[in-house]
Amino acid sequence: METVLARKRAAEPHAELQPVMKMASVNKSFSGVQVLHNVNIELYKGEVHALMGENGAGKSTLMKIMAGVYRPDSGSILYKDSAVNWPSPMAARDEGISVIHQEISLSPNLSIGENILMGTIFPRNKMGFIKWQLIYEKAEAILRSIGSSLDPRAKVSTLSIAQQQMVEIARALSFNSEILIMDEPTASLTDKEIEKLFVIIDDLKRKGVAIVYISHRMDEIFRISNRFTVLRDGKWITSGPISDTNPDHLVKLMVGREIKDLFQRTYADTAVTTKREPVLELKDISDKKTVKGISLRLYPGEIVGLAGLVGAGRTELIRAIFGISALSGGQIIIEGKPVNIQSPSDAIGYGIAHVPESRKEQGLFPNLSVQENILMAQMHSYRNSGILQYDRMSQDAERFIMDLGVKAASKDQNVMGLSGGNQQKVVIAKWLSIGPKVLLLDEPTRGVDIGAKTEIHKIISNLAEQGLAVLVVSSELPEILGISDRILVMHEGKIRAELSRQEATQEKIMYYATGEIK
Amino acid sequence: MQTNLQSAGGNDQLIKKKLSYTFNQLGMVIILVLLSVGMAIFAPHFLEMSNMLNIFKQVSITAILAAGMTLVILTGGIDLSVGSTVALSGVISVLITNAGVNPIIAMLVGAAIGLAAGAINGYLTAVPKLPSFIVTLGSMTYLRGLALVISGGYPLVLTNETFKFIGAGKILGIPTPIYITTLVYIIMFFVLKYTMFGRHVYAVGGNEEAARLTGIKVERTLIKVYSISGLLAGIAGVVLAGRLFSGQPTAGIMAELDAIAAVILGGTSFVGGFGRIQGTIIGVLIIAVLNNGLTLLNVDSYWQKVIMGGVIVAAVLLDRIRNRRRR
Numbered sequence: 001m002e003t004v005l006a007r008k009r010a011a012e013p014h015a016e017l018q019p020v021m022k023m024a025s026v027n028k029s030f031s032g033v034q035v036l037h038n039v040n041i042e043l044y045k046g047e048v049h050a051l052m053g054e055n056g057a058g059k060s061t062l063m064k065i066m067a068g069v070y071r072p073d074s075g076s077i078l079y080k081d082s083a084v085n086w087p088s089p090m091a092a093r094d095e096g097i098s099v100i101h102q103e104i105s106l107s108p109n110l111s112i113g114e115n116i117l118m119g120t121i122f123p124r125n126k127m128g129f130i131k132w133q134l135i136y137e138k139a140e141a142i143l144r145s146i147g148s149s150l151d152p153r154a155k156v157s158t159l160s161i162a163q164q165q166m167v168e169i170a171r172a173l174s175f176n177s178e179i180l181i182m183d184e185p186t187a188s189l190t191d192k193e194i195e196k197l198f199v200i201i202d203d204l205k206r207k208g209v210a211i212v213y214i215s216h217r218m219d220e221i222f223r224i225s226n227r228f229t230v231l232r233d234g235k236w237i238t239s240g241p242i243s244d245t246n247p248d249h250l251v252k253l254m255v256g257r258e259i260k261d262l263f264q265r266t267y268a269d270t271a272v273t274t275k276r277e278p279v280l281e282l283k284d285i286s287d288k289k290t291v292k293g294i295s296l297r298l299y300p301g302e303i304v305g306l307a308g309l310v311g312a313g314r315t316e317l318i319r320a321i322f323g324i325s326a327l328s329g330g331q332i333i334i335e336g337k338p339v340n341i342q343s344p345s346d347a348i349g350y351g352i353a354h355v356p357e358s359r360k361e362q363g364l365f366p367n368l369s370v371q372e373n374i375l376m377a378q379m380h381s382y383r384n385s386g387i388l389q390y391d392r393m394s395q396d397a398e399r400f401i402m403d404l405g406v407k408a409a410s411k412d413q414n415v416m417g418l419s420g421g422n423q424q425k426v427v428i429a430k431w432l433s434i435g436p437k438v439l440l441l442d443e444p445t446r447g448v449d450i451g452a453k454t455e456i457h458k459i460i461s462n463l464a465e466q467g468l469a470v471l472v473v474s475s476e477l478p479e480i481l482g483i484s485d486r487i488l489v490m491h492e493g494k495i496r497a498e499l500s501r502q503e504a505t506q507e508k509i510m511y512y513a514t515g516e517i518k
Numbered sequence: 519m520q521t522n523l524q525s526a527g528g529n530d531q532l533i534k535k536k537l538s539y540t541f542n543q544l545g546m547v548i549i550l551v552l553l554s555v556g557m558a559i560f561a562p563h564f565l566e567m568s569n570m571l572n573i574f575k576q577v578s579i580t581a582i583l584a585a586g587m588t589l590v591i592l593t594g595g596i597d598l599s600v601g602s603t604v605a606l607s608g609v610i611s612v613l614i615t616n617a618g619v620n621p622i623i624a625m626l627v628g629a630a631i632g633l634a635a636g637a638i639n640g641y642l643t644a645v646p647k648l649p650s651f652i653v654t655l656g657s658m659t660y661l662r663g664l665a666l667v668i669s670g671g672y673p674l675v676l677t678n679e680t681f682k683f684i685g686a687g688k689i690l691g692i693p694t695p696i697y698i699t700t701l702v703y704i705i706m707f708f709v710l711k712y713t714m715f716g717r718h719v720y721a722v723g724g725n726e727e728a729a730r731l732t733g734i735k736v737e738r739t740l741i742k743v744y745s746i747s748g749l750l751a752g753i754a755g756v757v758l759a760g761r762l763f764s765g766q767p768t769a770g771i772m773a774e775l776d777a778i779a780a781v782i783l784g785g786t787s788f789v790g791g792f793g794r795i796q797g798t799i800i801g802v803l804i805i806a807v808l809n810n811g812l813t814l815l816n817v818d819s820y821w822q823k824v825i826m827g828g829v830i831v832a833a834v835l836l837d838r839i840r841n842r843r844r845r
């Protein structure tokens with residue numbers, strides 16, 4: 001199927017003579033720091049244009065300018081042959097530019113249907129009342145067209161991050177747009193949903209929509225895009241047909257230097273680990289909804305991957321361990337002692353750290369600085385007779401910023417001024433700062449670029465060598481395969497298989513994850 | 519020449535960057551200065567020392583309440599009950615003083631009553647997670663009711679000199695309430711910036727879910743915040759009783775609204791998480807200068823209300839417009 005699509009794509013004429021969108025010499029500064037320097041980009045009808053660059057390169061900023069969220073300081077935007085200066089994002093959308101933003105921006109208290117059609121004119125009857133039935137029907141049609149079985153009447157607050165991502169996609173599709181900007185649409189989706197998304201993208205291309213596709217997943221880029229543009233440190237580096245490049249070359253353009261292959265963990269001395277006492281043991285635990293009787297042992301020094309499809313219960317399992325959701329049965333044992341974890345602060349007390357799946361909702365304090373975001377879980381250790389020692393805090397914050405390569409103007413910068421990937425690094429730093437015994441990671445490198453991803457994997461692996469036990473959920477199979485010593489595959493709330501790093505392959509994992517058991 | 523121009527531009531950008539952090543407060547400082555200058559020109563007695571002390575003394579109750587209100591609004595909540603707490607604390611502390619209790623102890627009891635009322639508000643907001651607006655609307659009503667029941671609806675006259683001193687006394691020529699207010703603000707500044715509790719207040723206000731997942735005891739933090747607001751209201755009640763020489767069941771009516779207005783004028787956002795205690799001082803002073811100036815100008819007291827309300831809305835609007843333009 002993959003090759004068929006690929007061949008079809010190659011045969012398609014993707015470039016017309018005139019670009020539908022042409023941005024030239026775009027400059028943009030935020031409070032005195034210039035983040036875009038004379039950037040150019042051209043989009044043609046019916047193409048998928050990969051916008052590439054490291055975290056903080058300026059991709060999202062450029063796209064926000066294209067979509068009227070920010071105004072450029074200077075430069076021109078030529079849309080369908082006329083110069084435009086969007087007064088608002090709504091104006092851009094009405095003219096046919098829609099965006100799937102990197103950060104999910106749904107209204108949690110409204111229904112899925114309302115969220116999808118938000119911004120369109122709701123159908124009304126003669127009295128001026130909204131025809132809800134029609135809204136839900138329309139929303140349902142869009143959802144089904146992207147292969148989602150969500151109920152448009154359900155509230156968004158009940159959805160997982162991946163499901164919310166699907167709603168975002170559905171919303172962007174509800175406008176008949178000529179340009180569709182996708183800023184990391186697949187960051188929390190698994191292969192199954194991504195395949196569906198690619199079918200839709202193919203369909204949109206055929207209809208002549210120009211698509212900007214931002215992703216840090218190289219394989220996706222080479223599967224679906226026609227052309228690419230690379231940004232580095234806010235500067236335009238190059239653009240061209242994707243056939244002129246290859247993953248290594250592209251990475252080199254993005255980073256400005258060679259980068260070695262994806263990180264491969266080598267440690268994994270299972271003989272030693274099995275002899276030790278498990279640091280975390282789960283006996284038959286269930287939560288009230290998804291998790292059904294899971295038992296596992298996590299030994300000091302090992303990294304265990306949790307694979308599975310969206311909805312398999314991976315996040316729910318991790319949340320149950322961390323005391324976010326209540327257990328309905330089973331026992332958690334830490335270093336041989338049964339414990340009763342009622343809340344995250346209990347879990348932290350036992351040395352458990354948890355990088356949540358949604359940095360915006362569950363990880364970041366949008367009102368605080370990078371420094372405080374990093375140290376918030378650890379404030380108590382900076383007190384001297386009750387008084388916070390700011391100089392010690394600064395030192396430690398700076399060390400974490402260095403170690404994780406967080407790109408920030410300063411440690412005192414507001415965290416929301418960081419690019420998405422750098423925000424993720426801040427959340428990871430927060431949890432490393434408590435010096436945990438058990439680290440639960442839920443999509444830890446979501447939106448993190450290749451170079452930084454390798455760095456984070458190295459750091460986690462080094463910590464494991466010093467005795468940290470890690471349980472990691474990732475929808476990216478290469479990531480799971482790359483860093484895990486063992487892999488547990490979940491399906492419908494149960495562990496279906498345990499694979500050693502030697503026997504694990506993408507195919508085997510998918511086989512168990514889809515539940516295709518005799 | 520060229521390089522000169524560039525470095526000038528760079529400097530300019532740097533200044534802009536610094537300003538952007540203090541803009542909210544700065545805008546309000548400008549408004550405060552303009553108002554004061556206007557008053558100084560049109561109301562001849564405005565700048566006199568006695569009038570200045572008078573301004574500070576009059577505003578001390580609002581100021582003490584606003585300090586606690588800043589905490590509450592920083593967590594994204596609201597405390598409508600502080601005005602009623604002022605009344606209850608005043609009535610009870612005067613009542614027991616008149617019954618022969620040591621006035622110092624009576625004043626402490628007044629403060630403790632505020633603390634207890636606040637703790638109940640905090641518990642209901644944090645644990646069963648009722649909206650603070652509803653909880654404190656309720657306590658605003660029942661606390662006022664209690665004050666009326668206990669006093670029988672009449673002011674209780676205060677004769678004890680020690681007690682009077684807290685509201686009407688002077689130390690080195692400066693009214694006691696000014697010392698108390700200053701102390702409250704110094705402590706509050708310190709608590710917000712230099713204690714873990716203070717930073718947790720910001721964390722909870724900025725993102726409650728993230729705070730919980732970070733291991734912050736959100737419930738405990740909220741209960742403390744409302745307790746502090748109540749405690750300060752209790753103290754304000756004692757100070758006011760001392761100043762009025764009586765415990766009045768109708769004291770502090772609408773005082774919560776002045777406090778809220780001061781906090782908002784000071785740049786603290788209703789969204790939670792954004793704001794500073796320094797800003798609240800500015801907000802308090804704007805209200806004080808307006809009140810005092812309008813009185814000096816012999817503006818009819820009904821019209822004073824109209825002008826006050828208008829100025830509050832206009833000031834916040836102005837600030838919002840200036841902030842939006844920066845994007």
Ligand SMILES: Nc1ncnc2c1ncn2[C@@H]1O[C@H](COP(=O)(O)OP(=O)(O)OP(=O)(O)O)[C@@H](O)[C@H]1O
Pocket residue numbers: 030031035053054055056057058059060061062102407408416417418419420421422447449
């Ligand atoms: N609102 C803002 N205020 C201040 N600085 C900002 C703001 N938005 C972005 N920046 C800065 O602009 C730069 C580019 O950010 P941008 O979000 O465009 O990066 P990105 O290429 O999308 O990165 P990522 O892959 O991590 O999403 C970063 O250095 C970021 O810190």
Ligand SMILES: [Mg+2]
Pocket residue numbers: 059060061102183419420421
């Ligand atoms: Mg981005």
